[in-house]
Amino acid sequence: MKKFILLLILSFIFNGTIYSQTTHSHSHERIIDFPDITGYKTITCDLHQHSVFSDGEVWPSIRVQEALKDGLGAISITEHIEYQPHKNDIPHPDRNRSFEIAKKVAEKHDLLVINGAEITREMPPGHANAIFLQDANALKRKDVIEAFKEANKQDAFTFWNHPNWVAQRPDGVATLTDLHRQLINEGLIHGIEVVNEFTYSDEALQIALDHNLTIIGSSDIHGLIDWQFKVHEGGHRPITLVFAKEHTEASLKEGLKARRTAVWFNNTLIGKAEFLVPLIESSLLIKKVGSLSSYKGESLVPQVTIENISDIDFILENVSDYTFHNHADVVEVKAKSLTVIEIKTIEEKTTLDLKFRVLNAITKPNTHPEIVLKIK
Amino acid sequence: MKKFILLLILSFIFNGTIYSQTTHSHSHERIIDFPDITGYKTITCDLHQHSVFSDGEVWPSIRVQEALKDGLGAISITEHIEYQPHKNDIPHPDRNRSFEIAKKVAEKHDLLVINGAEITREMPPGHANAIFLQDANALKRKDVIEAFKEANKQDAFTFWNHPNWVAQRPDGVATLTDLHRQLINEGLIHGIEVVNEFTYSDEALQIALDHNLTIIGSSDIHGLIDWQFKVHEGGHRPITLVFAKEHTEASLKEGLKARRTAVWFNNTLIGKAEFLVPLIESSLLIKKVGSLSSYKGESLVPQVTIENISDIDFILENVSDYTFHNHADVVEVKAKSLTVIEIKTIEEKTTLDLKFRVLNAITKPNTHPEIVLKIK
């Protein structure tokens, strides 16, 4: 029997390595790519996922392979503690089992697999994830407060899932109850999903800001990432960017507990200005500075080439003192591309500050951060 | 000799008709497509182009074929009156010649070819186009005012070209001189290019608004449209949309003289609110209205599917009384696609007004029009 397992692995390597060369591989194009910011590494995370061990449709190994294709830094497969629709087929009593399988599959890769579970209750408090668990089984408690206490005893990071879920909030409006306030006030819950699957909640963002909760975005995937988020039509899963000192499990937890996150959802970035501003400024490199030519030689129109090294198409509103020669006030700066901006300014200057409001980034409901690009 | 001409035409039909079927033709994808607005047909025009008869690089027939591929409603090939760099090779003294050739090539097509010419002078007044000419040769005048008078005598529509051109305005800032004021005040000049080739001028837009000039955008093409505007990478030439009573030369002139235009430049629309608002509202159709499902049945979250039938990717800022369940406040509504918007509203209503500021449309410098989508 043992030989079959060996074969499976060999066959995987063989197909992956050798056949992947028979045609141009475009897999690098789907790698999710954000720059680091000063002082921190930017870790791309999907911390809310399911496998066949709760109500998902894949073996945990597929979750690892999806993460490797997306180039993620960390994942957690957070099976429902209280909801096991496949229980008749998979009666395994150990709620850590999904993690163990995924961890083993990932062991030779630069991907952190975090043990996690989903506390799955009626509203309130609804669903919540606990990650960085020692033992998920210990979360099986009748009293939901006890489950959160156990998670915290294990030094887990916990967050409220989809507070806007229409199955539990028919109006889709994330709303705090007394039970939520208690969990927050007692430090039992640390974060909140502002983004879950296809949804974004302005109200959840406001709760996060009001109560200093970590801003989280997750796929909550049950089927396949590729199909659910139309990856081959240019889509991507929602992710949490964690600004961590190192790419380790300990640093990741420290970053999450310190509220150093942002969320990438469709073409929108969500987070506090203190992280969004350096993240966006690090994404936009001044590649070249010159002057637009005219037949008399150099014109008085400086020409700046900006490289967007991130995966976001930024929508920038010009709030500088200058108008542009080749754009109106709203400038789209496409992902992984060069954009040329020509600046009308009567005076000759040695430095210029280009100031933009980033319209597809949100620091508070209806509030967009401003960045400065210094041109020399 | 005659047989060669016949052959050329037959060969063109043969290649165009029969060979175009050997692979999937994607040519319909490049057709520039905007809806009509109440009371007017929307005519897509490129009214500033060149051929070998002044300083361009193609025979006028290519300009017609480019326009047919782009599905334009009207073109004008506006050769320089005073600048003929190919004169040694093409000494033809008749400045209407380019028009005549193009007109003949287009005769079986639903494309208006308008006789035009470019009055080509030092600044002031710089360059200006006169279109709907009876005889372009009559514009050869020493005194530039006389050239404009002649154009008006022929009942031409005239517009100031690229007032921001760095070869004539090294700072790129469109500026009125006394000569321009005189031409405007005497009714000799009717429009102004706010967009020329790769440039947009906020200052030219302000001049248009201050002096009630028709807002014009043109390719000013000398080489090939496909190459210059990277059509096969998704680009397009700048065009003027004219809101005309009918798709005739007379109606087109009437619309231009009545200032009923907008300009499409990259992904930006420029024009007066009275035209942009109906144009955008006509571009966004309410395709389907329902409620987001939950396991308890219908949720309280209305779900609206919007079809964008235009070629613009609209960037909409939500200024409604509602927040959205699946978008932050800035919503990208892609061209020729469906977009789903889910609305959080506590009260049940029979009608809803979705209000958006259209960030990539400009009615004045830094001013964006607001539209209303009525949901029933």
Add this chain to the structure above:
Amino acid sequence: MKKFILLLILSFIFNGTIYSQTTHSHSHERIIDFPDITGYKTITCDLHQHSVFSDGEVWPSIRVQEALKDGLGAISITEHIEYQPHKNDIPHPDRNRSFEIAKKVAEKHDLLVINGAEITREMPPGHANAIFLQDANALKRKDVIEAFKEANKQDAFTFWNHPNWVAQRPDGVATLTDLHRQLINEGLIHGIEVVNEFTYSDEALQIALDHNLTIIGSSDIHGLIDWQFKVHEGGHRPITLVFAKEHTEASLKEGLKARRTAVWFNNTLIGKAEFLVPLIESSLLIKKVGSLSSYKGESLVPQVTIENISDIDFILENVSDYTFHNHADVVEVKAKSLTVIEIKTIEEKTTLDLKFRVLNAITKPNTHPEIVLKIK
């Protein structure tokens, strides 16, 4: 608990139906499409697949969704009887379980799900599939001959899997042993995989022809079809085409037992001429017949437009009495496209026979079928 299951289904419908409209859906492009032939429907089948219930990586529901995306007519999930590497996690003793789950997921779709299992032994006889089973559990027999007898007792269709598998045949050469001869002679084994996953075996094809075994091709998928066969780069899984009287389970079995199959592997078709010839001739429609034009009017060169309605890029070698005006002797006729063929023939004729050898179709090792396209 019941509500969660309901929700899962609703959520699937919601995502699938409504969100799939937000961008152009290209899913129809991956539908595997072959024409029927006179007297038979052409059923596209993948009869050798795995799920988590043996050594696969997905829940059976994913196999159904993959098949729906590929537009298949029938599938069988054939778990290993003797090899259950996930047994500790999924101890379910019923070998029909995987089928039952898939059957239920497919119940509202036009997809046949066939109960099957893989008899998994050392060579000889190696691995074999039995499909159309009543009860897969009954195949657990110590004596392999008894397992085949049981399958036949259930009126199953059985076929020898990957006889060329290097793990069991290090030289990759499919070879009959006495045990195989016995199984064939006693009518216990009916078919043979000529194609398995990435491999094709000339020797297996010869065995099929020599011993009148049904020609089978299968994906033997363990992971995801999309990834293994690079579907988004234009690849596809290997399939068996069954020529059946109706699209029913009974007809499918009858067609398989009657040896009426062909295999599609990469860009190659494999099968007996009696099925390949009508299949290819049904794939190539004469769309238009005319004459190439010249300036003197019609030339003497007939011009024929052929539409290939299948998913194969045919490679045709001209073996007609005519040479072509626009092709050399080898003509590529791309899938789902029109191809124009111009024919040089001195005599004027009312009918023409175009004869081609189809180089990417195989009826015996190194033997390619010839087709005739009759032009009127």
Add this chain to the structure above:
Amino acid sequence: MKKFILLLILSFIFNGTIYSQTTHSHSHERIIDFPDITGYKTITCDLHQHSVFSDGEVWPSIRVQEALKDGLGAISITEHIEYQPHKNDIPHPDRNRSFEIAKKVAEKHDLLVINGAEITREMPPGHANAIFLQDANALKRKDVIEAFKEANKQDAFTFWNHPNWVAQRPDGVATLTDLHRQLINEGLIHGIEVVNEFTYSDEALQIALDHNLTIIGSSDIHGLIDWQFKVHEGGHRPITLVFAKEHTEASLKEGLKARRTAVWFNNTLIGKAEFLVPLIESSLLIKKVGSLSSYKGESLVPQVTIENISDIDFILENVSDYTFHNHADVVEVKAKSLTVIEIKTIEEKTTLDLKFRVLNAITKPNTHPEIVLKIK
């Protein structure tokens, strides 16, 4: 006036250089790319083209830009001597004018521009090109034989154009007349178009082989290369590959006169085996040799990875002593890609010869060259 010319050039540089960076440039993908062969450089040429100076639709500068985009090594714009439909507009009497303009535009590029002209007569002898001319005007002769004599006096290379043209040969069959035989026998005509625009002539190839004429393929472009040959859907113009000692005008002429050419037409290569065999063998590099893995370690199945560095999708028929584990006998080896071939051979060997017949290469009518890939 002079300033406008300067401006035109500056503006071209500005648009070409700076704006081409605003999006990913895929222009390198259209570069036509073939390897050199031992002893010779492979020069890609299009030696039959038209501009507005005869019956074409573009200024000669466009022909240079098209050639630069296609990465050609040499072009000739061969205006009709006797056919000038634009004569009223372009009365220029100098038939070298088109060449002079193109030559100047190309002067900073690594592109040879060859002076040429098309002797344009009724059949016989039909049309013929003379290239490497000193003075095209001297070809204006009443007697066609005198025109050929003059070309040869100038040491030109001459070739018979489209001998299969239905306007002159209604049946499309290239046929020698006494006049052609005379021109060939007297050494006045050196080559023949086997490919012109969309046509290929088996009969012209046979004439070339029977009479030792240089094999030529040309676009005969009048409109735009991109449109005529659907470059953005993957098409390309027909070209002549000249095997020359150096990339100079003198070497190119020597190679053409020495009959060292091949033609690339759609996906077909045409030429003598002495050039096609080394060209194809140089296109297919052995990138990696190993053994297919099995769980017992190395199998007995050698696995060879072949890189096709050319722009042709080769269709190879296996004529080796071996069958393949992952392909039937016909193997498609796509352009600019890796292809893996796994070989079934019982004996262990240190070297293997893979022999293929190249089905989309033609050395004589219905005859395909054989190549050998030596595997160590």
